[in-house]
Amino acid sequence: MFDPKKLKDIDPGTDINDLDGKRLRYLQRALSWMTYPISKVDGLIGPNTRNAHAEFKMDIGEGCPEIVSKKSRRIAIERVAETQNILEMDVSSKKATRKAIAVLCRHMGIGLKPQIAYVWATAQWETAHIFEPVKEAFWLSENWRKRNLRYYPYYGRGYVQLTWKRNYQNYEDVLAENLVGNPDLALDKRIALFVLAHGFKLGTFTGRRIEQYININNTDFRNARRCINGLDRWSDIMKIAEDYLKDM
Numbered sequence: 001m002f003d004p005k006k007l008k009d010i011d012p013g014t015d016i017n018d019l020d021g022k023r024l025r026y027l028q029r030a031l032s033w034m035t036y037p038i039s040k041v042d043g044l045i046g047p048n049t050r051n052a053h054a055e056f057k058m059d060i061g062e063g064c065p066e067i068v069s070k071k072s073r074r075i076a077i078e079r080v081a082e083t084q085n086i087l088e089m090d091v092s093s094k095k096a097t098r099k100a101i102a103v104l105c106r107h108m109g110i111g112l113k114p115q116i117a118y119v120w121a122t123a124q125w126e127t128a129h130i131f132e133p134v135k136e137a138f139w140l141s142e143n144w145r146k147r148n149l150r151y152y153p154y155y156g157r158g159y160v161q162l163t164w165k166r167n168y169q170n171y172e173d174v175l176a177e178n179l180v181g182n183p184d185l186a187l188d189k190r191i192a193l194f195v196l197a198h199g200f201k202l203g204t205f206t207g208r209r210i211e212q213y214i215n216i217n218n219t220d221f222r223n224a225r226r227c228i229n230g231l232d233r234w235s236d237i238m239k240i241a242e243d244y245l246k247d248m
Contacts, residue, residue: 002029002176004080012070030076032174041173087190094131104197113248114219121241123159133158133192158192
């Protein structure tokens with residue numbers, strides 16, 4: 001996984017416009033881990049990276065939106081490391097997995113009870129109720145997947161079904177893991193946990209963020225499904241989310 005200490009390669013006082021591709025990718029990864037929307041990790045400076053970095057600097061109470069300071073570098077390292085610590089939480093049971101998901105969701109800024117209930121419901125549905133990272137149609141053979149899934153070998157894997165090469169590439173770039181070369185890495189519980197919460201927060205699956213549908217003013221369990229897969233089986237997932245919410 002991405003080592004946030006690589007940010008120490010960026011000297012305090014450096015303008016992000018002057019960073020080479022390698023160091024800019026380090027910064028872009030850190031910003032994405034902290035859930036600032038950079039679009040993609042590509043080592044190229046553009047408006048998304050500038051805006052994400054400026055938002056981060058504003059959030060920590062600093063001016064000079066394009067300057068990497070000693071403080072901003074330290075905070076970024078600490079926040080990424082904190083996320084990685086959460087990814088090491090126990091997920092050996094359904095209850096423990098739900099706890100880890102809730103902790104990570106809160107950490108990523110989607111901590112309202114209805115939001116967590118919906119993420120739980122999605123993970124439950126997408127894993128056929130077992131709350132473990134699974135392969136798409138895991139009850140069938142690899143040969144079946146090869147014959148029937150047009151996006152093979154980039155078929156669904158994880159707590160939420162990560163599909164298509166572009167999505168594997170996106171998370172390879174963010175996580176610094178060889179997901180394109182080895183798609184089964186998406187079954188790693190740390191990676192699966194990150195993808196689930198991060199994807200809901202930033203809308204990386206469909207361009208739709210959970211906060212668009214579930215926020216302090218609205219709880220739309222129907223259209224929240226658009227964050228993952230249109231309105232496919234929305235009513236089934238809504239019922240699971242409603243049941244969770246009743247017990248929270």
